[in-house]
Amino acid sequence: MAMSVIWTGMVAVSVLYGLWAGNGAAVAAGAVEGAAGAVELCLTMAGIMCLWMGVMEVMKRSGLAELLSRLLRPVLCRLYPDFKRDRETMDAVSANVSANLLGLGNAATPLGIQAARRMARKTPGVASDSLCMLVVCNTASIQLIPTTVASVRLAAGCAAPFDILPAVWLASAVSVAVGILAAKLMGRIWRRRKV
Numbered sequence: 001m002a003m004s005v006i007w008t009g010m011v012a013v014s015v016l017y018g019l020w021a022g023n024g025a026a027v028a029a030g031a032v033e034g035a036a037g038a039v040e041l042c043l044t045m046a047g048i049m050c051l052w053m054g055v056m057e058v059m060k061r062s063g064l065a066e067l068l069s070r071l072l073r074p075v076l077c078r079l080y081p082d083f084k085r086d087r088e089t090m091d092a093v094s095a096n097v098s099a100n101l102l103g104l105g106n107a108a109t110p111l112g113i114q115a116a117r118r119m120a121r122k123t124p125g126v127a128s129d130s131l132c133m134l135v136v137c138n139t140a141s142i143q144l145i146p147t148t149v150a151s152v153r154l155a156a157g158c159a160a161p162f163d164i165l166p167a168v169w170l171a172s173a174v175s176v177a178v179g180i181l182a183a184k185l186m187g188r189i190w191r192r193r194k195v
Contacts, residue, residue: 044155045148053107056099068101069094079137079180080130082122089118093134100141112138129187136183140175143168 018027059065072094077084080093092115099108112134119131127135146168153161 041152041155045151047151049147049151051147056102056107059098065095065098068098072097079133080119082128082130083119086118089115092118096134096138097141100138101144102147108138108141129183132187133180133183136179137176140172140179142172142176 015027018024056065059068069091073090076090076093076097080090083089083093092111096108096111096115099111116131116134119128119134122128123131145162146164149164149168150161153164
């Protein structure tokens, strides 16, 4: 709600200032150009997202998603020790991590919400350490294939939208490592304060 008020206010102030400064024609042209660019960007991104959602579905039906889930399970069981025996929760977390690895933030979100709901049942009304870790890992996720960023770059006219891979790998690995360390540290500090 607050963001919609802020954005509406910013647009209203911009339009009013443009009219006051005598640039009404430029404001109108900018609005039309921006709307056309937004539609073009959405269509380009929709195509890329459909492609990778299809890849995820093929992985799921072929059993590759299950294989990836089994490969991730030892690491995820260490990150979420409270749920290592809860197969459904760990499957949701594994699917969330898999979607994030492929850079499918939109596909990862429902899977992350499903995992968070299952984790929240264990400690209703309180964010457990595992739930906080899920939020941190989902937010700072490692991306092997940054499809969303690549689709934005492609829509903007980039000839090689995936040339950012080394930088993305490094930045996402560092952000996940720092996030996990911070979550573990804050969990320990919080437990000490409660005692």
